[in-house]
Structure formats: structure tokens, C-alpha cells
Amino acid sequence: MTDHRLQKLEETLAHQDQQIADLSEMLILQAREISKLSKDLLRLKAKIEHYEGHVDGNEDRPLSGAEFAAQNKPPHY
Numbered sequence: 001m002t003d004h005r006l007q008k009l010e011e012t013l014a015h016q017d018q019q020i021a022d023l024s025e026m027l028i029l030q031a032r033e034i035s036k037l038s039k040d041l042l043r044l045k046a047k048i049e050h051y052e053g054h055v056d057g058n059e060d061r062p063l064s065g066a067e068f069a070a071q072n073k074p075p076h077y
Contacts, residue, residue: 052068
């Protein structure tokens, strides 16, 4: 193999190594973000379930969206 060809292969390999490192870092960051968002989603689901069944103390059936809105009007109404 010629020196020029060998040098070109080494450059290509170096660029690919850097791309793999960059993609790995991006994957780690995305996995952390997905984990955080999943925890937030579970927390919000639990909060919604809590409010659907406990707003008026009636745990027999969850409130509909309209009932919930009617019982929890903003202060300016």
C-alpha cells in the first residue's frame, strides 16, 4: 500500500472514531432525558389519578373533565 493511501485510511478511521464517540455521547444524553421524562410522566399520571378521584371526596367514580373543571375554577371566576 502506498503511503498516501495508508494516510487516507488512517484519516478516515480517525474521523469515524470521532463520529462514534460523538454519537455515543449523544445517545447517553438522550437516554438520561428519556429517563427523566418517563419519571415526570409517571408523576403527572399519579397526580391526575389523584385529582380525578379525590377532588370532592367521592372515590366511587372518577370525575369527568367537565366536573373537575367546574369544581376547580380559577380564582377570577
